[in-house]
Amino acid sequence: MRIDVVTIFPDYLSPLDLSLVGKAREAGVLDLRVHDLRDWATDRHRTVDDTPYGGGAGMVMKPDVWGAALDDVVGSGADGRMPRLLVPTPSGRPFTQDLAHELAAEPWLVFACGRYEGIDARLVEDAATRMPVTELSLGDYVLNGGEVAALVVVEAVARLLPGVVGNPESLVEESHGADGLLEYPVYTKPPTWRGLDVPEVLLSGHHGNVARWRRDQALRRTAERRPDLVARLDPATLDARDREV
Ligand code: ADE
Numbered sequence: 001m002r003i004d005v006v007t008i009f010p011d012y013l014s015p016l017d018l019s020l021v022g023k024a025r026e027a028g029v030l031d032l033r034v035h036d037l038r039d040w041a042t043d044r045h046r047t048v049d050d051t052p053y054g055g056g057a058g059m060v061m062k063p064d065v066w067g068a069a070l071d072d073v074v075g076s077g078a079d080g081r082m083p084r085l086l087v088p089t090p091s092g093r094p095f096t097q098d099l100a101h102e103l104a105a106e107p108w109l110v111f112a113c114g115r116y117e118g119i120d121a122r123l124v125e126d127a128a129t130r131m132p133v134t135e136l137s138l139g140d141y142v143l144n145g146g147e148v149a150a151l152v153v154v155e156a157v158a159r160l161l162p163g164v165v166g167n168p169e170s171l172v173e174e175s176h177g178a179d180g181l182l183e184y185p186v187y188t189k190p191p192t193w194r195g196l197d198v199p200e201v202l203l204s205g206h207h208g209n210v211a212r213w214r215r216d217q218a219l220r221r222t223a224e225r226r227p228d229l230v231a232r233l234d235p236a237t238l239d240a241r242d243r244e245v
Contacts, residue, residue, distance in 0.1 A: 001106070001161060002031040004073050004083070005150050006066075007113040008048055010034045012147040021155055024164045032154070040069040049116050056117075063120035066112065070127060073110060082131040083108035086153065087124060088146030092135035095153060097176035099136065103153070104160035111153070113146030180233050182226060184217035212241070219245040 005013055013034045016022065024030040038046040042065075049059035074083060084106050093099070103109060112119065127133050138149045159165050175183040187198040201213045219242055223230050 001029070001104075001157075002033075002083075002108045003111070003154060003157075004033045004035060004109075005111040005113065005147075005154075006035045006037050006069050006073060007111075007145075007147050007150070008037045008115060009113075009145070009147055010036050013151065015151060016154060020164055021158045024158050024161060027163065029161050029163055030158055035069065035073060037065065037069055040065050040072070052117060058117035060117050061114055061119040061123075063123045063126070066119055066123045067126065070110070070112065070123075074131065081108065083110040085110050085112060085124075085127050085131050085133045086150075087112045087114065087119070087133065087135045088138070088143075088149030088153070089114065089118060089135050090137050090140070090142050092137040095136045095138055095149070095156075097156070099134075100153070100156040100160060103157045109157070111146065111150040113150055115145040179218070179237065180229060181218040182222045182229070184214040184221070215242070216245045 007013065016032055016034075017025070021030065021032075025032055037048055041047055047062070048065050049061050052058065052060045070085070084103070086103075086109055088111065112123070124133055124135065136149070136153070138152055143149065160171065165171055172178060173183065175181070177183075187202060191198050191203065199213065201209050204210070219230075223245075
């Protein structure tokens, strides 16, 4: 998979050299390129923003600078293929594990990381005539720019690429996995720590009981912490015992 990130703070993306994402890049599973938007500015000060039409606080990023940057980045794609453009913004579509899976199936993603009050709205309008565009939001809070959102999305997507997470089983049983539940609590040695015991059933070696206990815990946790997720469960996936929990 190829991912391009356009930003005025390329250094913000340096954590992507580390850990699983760094390994995916080294292994050639992920071709990640970070670009400095200011390289497409045309004045001596490398200006990328201007005052908003209609007045108001803050600055708006210039469509001409962004347009030139995207034309070059997208134009550098092989054999006329187009990427999916992702624009992080608090007014975007909520980023979820489902969307991460959808993006992991794409061959090429381009992030346009806005700062200040955002990018001139014509940028997305124009890009959408040539490529799929998704404006996405990490959640209902405001960040200073799209860079942290790009970091989050790249990590969530890269770990779904084949060969990146060593044991693909760990993708199945995690929170927001296929069953739609939060993950059950996990424990390791020692069996007693600061007076707290690992639940007996996990030491029993009885696989059926362990599986049932984990499912109960996952259901209970999800009901307590995320009733919105319980409401979205497919009733056909619940057995009689699930309903008691
Ligand atoms: N940029 C600023 N706030 C954001 C958010 N909540 N999600 C994605 N991008 C953002």
